[in-house]
Amino acid sequence: MSTNNLSEKAHAGTTGKKIGFFRELYINKGLYTMLVPGLIYFCIFSYLPLVGLYFAFVNYDFMAGWYGLKSTFVGLENFVFFFTSDQWITITVNTLWLNFLFISTGLIVQIVLALCINELSGKIFKKSTQTVMFLPNFLSWTVISVFSLALFGSDGGFINNVLLFFNIDPIMFYQDPAVWPAILVILRIWKGAGFGTVIFLSTISGIDQEMYEAARIDGANRLKSMYYLTLPMLKPTIVMLLIMSMGSVFAGDFGMIYALVGDNPLLRPTTDVIDTFVYRALRVNNDIGMSSAVGLVQSALGFIMVMTTNAIARKIDKDTALF
Amino acid sequence: MAKKERKIQQMSGKNNKMLYNSLSDKLLLMFCYILVAVFSIICILPLWIALVASFTNEGELMRNGYTLFPSKIDFTAYKMVFTGTSSILNGYGVTIFITVVGSILTVFFTALTAYPLSLKVLRHNRVLYFFIYFSSLFNGGLVANYILTTQFLKLGNTIWVLIIPGCLSAYNFFLMCNYFKTLPASVIESARIDGAKDVYIFLKIVLPISKPILATITLFAAMGYWNEWNKALLYIDDAKLYPLQYIIMKMQNQIDFLTSSYGAKALEALGDVALPTVTIRMATAMITIGPIILLYPFLQKYFIKGIMIGSVKG
Numbered sequence: 001m002s003t004n005n006l007s008e009k010a011h012a013g014t015t016g017k018k019i020g021f022f023r024e025l026y027i028n029k030g031l032y033t034m035l036v037p038g039l040i041y042f043c044i045f046s047y048l049p050l051v052g053l054y055f056a057f058v059n060y061d062f063m064a065g066w067y068g069l070k071s072t073f074v075g076l077e078n079f080v081f082f083f084t085s086d087q088w089i090t091i092t093v094n095t096l097w098l099n100f101l102f103i104s105t106g107l108i109v110q111i112v113l114a115l116c117i118n119e120l121s122g123k124i125f126k127k128s129t130q131t132v133m134f135l136p137n138f139l140s141w142t143v144i145s146v147f148s149l150a151l152f153g154s155d156g157g158f159i160n161n162v163l164l165f166f167n168i169d170p171i172m173f174y175q176d177p178a179v180w181p182a183i184l185v186i187l188r189i190w191k192g193a194g195f196g197t198v199i200f201l202s203t204i205s206g207i208d209q210e211m212y213e214a215a216r217i218d219g220a221n222r223l224k225s226m227y228y229l230t231l232p233m234l235k236p237t238i239v240m241l242l243i244m245s246m247g248s249v250f251a252g253d254f255g256m257i258y259a260l261v262g263d264n265p266l267l268r269p270t271t272d273v274i275d276t277f278v279y280r281a282l283r284v285n286n287d288i289g290m291s292s293a294v295g296l297v298q299s300a301l302g303f304i305m306v307m308t309t310n311a312i313a314r315k316i317d318k319d320t321a322l323f
Numbered sequence: 324m325a326k327k328e329r330k331i332q333q334m335s336g337k338n339n340k341m342l343y344n345s346l347s348d349k350l351l352l353m354f355c356y357i358l359v360a361v362f363s364i365i366c367i368l369p370l371w372i373a374l375v376a377s378f379t380n381e382g383e384l385m386r387n388g389y390t391l392f393p394s395k396i397d398f399t400a401y402k403m404v405f406t407g408t409s410s411i412l413n414g415y416g417v418t419i420f421i422t423v424v425g426s427i428l429t430v431f432f433t434a435l436t437a438y439p440l441s442l443k444v445l446r447h448n449r450v451l452y453f454f455i456y457f458s459s460l461f462n463g464g465l466v467a468n469y470i471l472t473t474q475f476l477k478l479g480n481t482i483w484v485l486i487i488p489g490c491l492s493a494y495n496f497f498l499m500c501n502y503f504k505t506l507p508a509s510v511i512e513s514a515r516i517d518g519a520k521d522v523y524i525f526l527k528i529v530l531p532i533s534k535p536i537l538a539t540i541t542l543f544a545a546m547g548y549w550n551e552w553n554k555a556l557l558y559i560d561d562a563k564l565y566p567l568q569y570i571i572m573k574m575q576n577q578i579d580f581l582t583s584s585y586g587a588k589a590l591e592a593l594g595d596v597a598l599p600t601v602t603i604r605m606a607t608a609m610i611t612i613g614p615i616i617l618l619y620p621f622l623q624k625y626f627i628k629g630i631m632i633g634s635v636k637g
Contacts (some may be wrong), residue, residue, distance in 0.1 A: 024446050030521030031439035035451065038436025041491050044469075046458035048475075052467020067474050113362060115356035125356070129363040131620060134627075136366055136617050140550035142571045146608040147369040149575070149601075152375055156388025158372050166386075190366065195630060202631045222348040230493055247460075257554055264575045266553025279466050283557070288333050 056296045060288035068288070078293035087277065095252045095273040102188045102253075103245045109189050110196030111234060115226050117197060118204050134194030141259035144187060148260055152183065177270040184271065186258065196241075201238045201278060204230060236317075243313050247306035250298050252276060274298050342351060346429055365433060368614075376517070377606040381599035400599050400606035411607055414567040417482065422548040425486045429544035430537055433495045441503035442511070445565050452500075479628035484558040485551055485566060495540050498632055502536035503529065539629035549615065567611045574604050 027034060051069070056078055058071040065193045082088055113133070120126045136144075151158050152173035159161035160170040173179055207230065252273025261271045274294060372389050380388075380397040389395075392411065404411050439445060440452050463471075468488070478484040506529065514524045555569035565573070 028439075028521075031442065034435050034521065034525065037438050038491060038496075039433055039451070039454070041432070041436075042455055042458050044476075045469075045488055046462065049463025049467035049471050051460070052463045054472055055470070062474070067470055079596055112371050113359065116358050119352055119355045120359065128332045128564075129557055131360050131623060132363040134623060135370075135616070137618065138546060138550075138619060139612055140552065142550075142552055142575070143368075143608045143612055144569045145575055146571060146604050150368055150389050150605065153389070155386065158389040161388040163392065186392050190369075193362070193366070198627050198630050221345060226351075258556075258573060259552075259575075262389045275465075282466055282469060288470075292464060292466040295466055298630050299461055301465055307462060320525075321331055 001106070008307040050212070051301075052292065053296050055163070055288055055292040058289060060292075074289070077290040079297070082290050082297075087272075090269065091252075091272050091274050091277045094270065095275075098184060098252070098273065099249045101185050101243075103242070103249075105185055105189055105237065106192050106196060106243065109193055110200055111231075113193060114197045114200035114204060114234075115230060117201060118230065119222065130194070130197070133197065136191045136193075137195045139191070141256045144191065145259045145262075146244060148187065174264065175266050177267045180261070180267050180270045184256070187255070187260070193232055199241070200234055200237060203234055207233050239313065239317075242283075243309045247302055249305060250274065250301045254279060262292060327379075343462065344601065373605045374615055377602055377609050384601060389604060395607055397602075398598065400602035401610075403599065403603055404606050410562060411567070411572060411610065414565050414570045415610075417485075417564060418549060418551075421485045421551065422545050425548040426541050426544040428486065429490050429495065430541045431541060432464070432534070433499050434530065434537065435525070437496050437499035438503055438529055439521075441500045444519060447457040455493050455496055460525060469557060479558045480561050480564065482564055485554050485564075486548070488554065489547070491502065495543065498629065499536060499540060501632060506532060522538060535628060536632070538625045539632070542625050543629060565577050567607075571604070571607055571611060574607065 018025070043227075055071075056070070057073060059074045059077070060068050062068045064070040065074075078111035114300045117126060117130065134199060149157070152160075153161065154170065154172050154174060157173070159173075163170055171179065173183065211226055211229060215229055220228065233246060252275035255271075255273055257273055257276055258279065260269050261276075275298075278294050281287045281294070305322045338390055342598075372391070375391065375393050375398055376389050378396050379393050380395065381400065383394065383397075440448055440455075442448075445451070462468075472488060473479040474482060478487065491517070510528060511524060514528055515521075519528075550568055551566055552568035553574050555564070555566055556572065559565060559569070576629070
């Protein structure tokens with residue numbers, strides 16, 4: 001490599017001197033080559049499936065050729081079919097309602113726990129409880145479904161065993177759709193608490209300690225400094241987490257719900273979400289047209305949600321916006 | 324410097340204790356201790372109940388239900404799991420394979436993609452960055468991915484379908500990119516001026532000084548692969564390729580799967596006992612999470628570090 005070439009290379013980056021498109025590619029060929037595998041990967045696994053959004057507008061037939069893209073075009077028929085079915089309201093409401101519950105209860109529990117942990121001073125106690133709280137985060141929903149069988153099982157499940165001890169009638173958890181939103185929320189809190197508290201604790205650790213001393217001198221007790229000092233300092237983090245979760249309010253947690261509820265039709269009225277519905281339409285009923293139509297609506301709504309919340313956040317405070 | 328900071332922290336910690344000593348403050352502190360302790364117990368309780376159940380005799384479990392302490396320790400369920408004929412051991416092999424290979428591929432290719440874009444040397448830097456970012460905003464959905472994977476790429480019923488889709492993600496890419504941006508630019512710049520090739524700089528200079536982020540991403544990826552079952556549900560029909568998590572899933576939903584995967588041979592080997600369908604599930608769950616529980620206390624700090632890097636800026 002000539003020295004001339006090298007000095008040019010250093011220039012290209014720092015000054016952005018006008019050089020040709022191909023010249024720039026050539027100069028930075030090493031770096032561009034490194035990018036190739038990753039870019040090809042994203043092309044295939046993120047951008048190629050976008051072509052498949054077209055399946056939402058056809059009467060899918062694999063034999064038609066081009067992986068089914070040559071199937072007959074039917075316009076919005078698949079969408080009409082979905083929106084005239086009586087299921088679409090159930091699954092949309094379930095998805096939004098469950099996500100609302102997950103986000104709100106999750107945040108509240110995580111904030112309260114973080115505030116409490118912050119007050120603790122015993123080092124060993126603090127560390128060991130945090131380790132224990134963090135543990136469920138690493139378990140898969142399939143393993144948790146085994147646990148939930150032990151907890152909520154009708155015959156001898158732990159909770160029914162406790163109820164029996166107090167002479168209370170057992171609850172048939174796996175046959176009663178009404179209790180499932182609560183069960184899902186509890187398990188979700190249980191799994192996510194450790195992860196969330198870490199985020200809040202790291203924010204709290206950045207708060208200037210002198211502020212607490214000042215507050216103390218001004219006569220604030222422990223509760224007051226928690227409420228008037230620590231909590232407001234957590235606001236940016238809360239807003240950021242809220243924005244990040246807004247993008248997925250239309251996305252049902254398939255991994256969680258399918259693992260816990262499975263194919264149990266009794267529980268569908270309260271637990272069937274868009275993602276489990278799409279999965280069933282694809283794998284059980286083989287209705288490719290409708291499941292892609294639902295998927296497209298879901299992706300589009302999710303995209304709109306991210307864009308809107310981000311725009312709102314940007315308007316309120318530039319620093320809280322994600323992009 | 325670090326020592327001084329720690330000293331200041333300790334002092335402020337002491338101050339903190341001295342600051343609050345009224346009765347209401349003490350009560351509040353007590354409340355905090357109790358709340359945290361109770362929540363921790365709740366966190367560990369389901370695990371404990373399942374652990375106890377896995378060591379309980381099936382008949383006894385049916386009679387007495389799930390309890391906090393076993394009346395007698397019984398290893399039948401574990402014996403069933405570890406007999407040669409069980410599909411669990413095979414599933415363990417599949418899970419270990421996809422975890423090891425998948426994590427290595429994830430961390431290497433994420434770093435390889437993130438490094439050039441973290442440098443700001445490339446003119447098309449921003450376009451390429453957005454190209455990757457957009458993939459996290461909009462996707463083709465389940466159906467398109469299903470047809471792509473099974474019909475276009477023909478990955479269905481291969482072990483690679485459990486590894487390759489989802490190997491690179493925009494999220495990991497951002498974590499890695501953000502870390503690389505914090506590296507001292509002078510080191511990389513001077514190596515470039517000395518005439519070192521980019522690949523050489525990446526492998527010999529950048530990777531060795533980026534161990535913390537490499538460890539974090541490897542752990543995140545390993546966790547994901549270890550807990551993988553969604554893709555097996557969609558793409559795998561061949562029982563030899565079932566990962567552990569999917570085996571548990573199948574056991575939960577189909578009792579015949581459980582019976583067939585242990586088979587008559589295992590029952591014969593253990594003498595004439597009824598197949599302990601419930602305790603086997605508990606034992607399998609325990610064996611699945613065993614490695615996580617054993618390794619996790621040592622790895623916890625890397626996870627926490629990773630979460631903190633991730634939460635600084637989307």
